[in-house]
Amino acid sequence: xxxxxxxxxxxxxxxxxxxxxxxxxxxxxxxxxxxxxxxxxxxxxxxxxxxxxxxxxxxxxxxxxxxxxxxxxxxxxxxxxxxxxxxxxxxxxxxxxxxxxxxxxxxxxxxxxxxxxxxxxxxxxxxxxxxxxxxxxxxxxxxxxxxxxxxxxxxxxxxxxxxxxxxxxxxxxxxx
Numbered sequence: 001x002x003x004x005x006x007x008x009x010x011x012x013x014x015x016x017x018x019x020x021x022x023x024x025x026x027x028x029x030x031x032x033x034x035x036x037x038x039x040x041x042x043x044x045x046x047x048x049x050x051x052x053x054x055x056x057x058x059x060x061x062x063x064x065x066x067x068x069x070x071x072x073x074x075x076x077x078x079x080x081x082x083x084x085x086x087x088x089x090x091x092x093x094x095x096x097x098x099x100x101x102x103x104x105x106x107x108x109x110x111x112x113x114x115x116x117x118x119x120x121x122x123x124x125x126x127x128x129x130x131x132x133x134x135x136x137x138x139x140x141x142x143x144x145x146x147x148x149x150x151x152x153x154x155x156x157x158x159x160x161x162x163x164x165x166x167x168x169x170x171x172x173x174x175x176x
């Protein structure tokens with residue numbers, strides 16, 4: 001099932017990209033929709049797939065709980081800013097515990113368990129940390145800076161994105 005799902009995800013992503021490029025060539029007197037980043041053109045939680053710690057099992061968008069806010073946290077385990085942001089996330093956890101937090105990196109899976117263990121993230125059952133093998137989330141969001149955080153409401157609709165230094169106190173306020 002994993003192989004076929006990945007093929008399906010690549011196909012869907014390819015279609016989204018083709019649509020975005022084709023739409024970009026259309027002429028308009030107003031600002032084109034394609035001038036927006038992909039995540040703003042499709043403002044719902046994207047169809048991701050991650051190999052999560054601790055057992056490298058496949059975690060998909062469909063595995064998210066319904067009617068819960070979602071935070072997508074794109075990071076790199078070797079990034080100092082990402083480490084500080086993770087510490088801030090833990091510090092503000094009480095305001096975030098009702099959301100599901102998806103932490104994704106495209107750096108190899110072998111780097112993830114150490115970051116997970118150092119931060120003792122196994123304590124938090126709503127945090128899913130994993131390897132984005134195909135860089136789908138980085139490409140979907142157009143990530144140029146780590147960390148990058150994207151907040152979705154209980155219905156899965158985009159609320160706000162943060163790039164670079166992020167305050168999880170501010171993220172928590174968006175969830176109230």
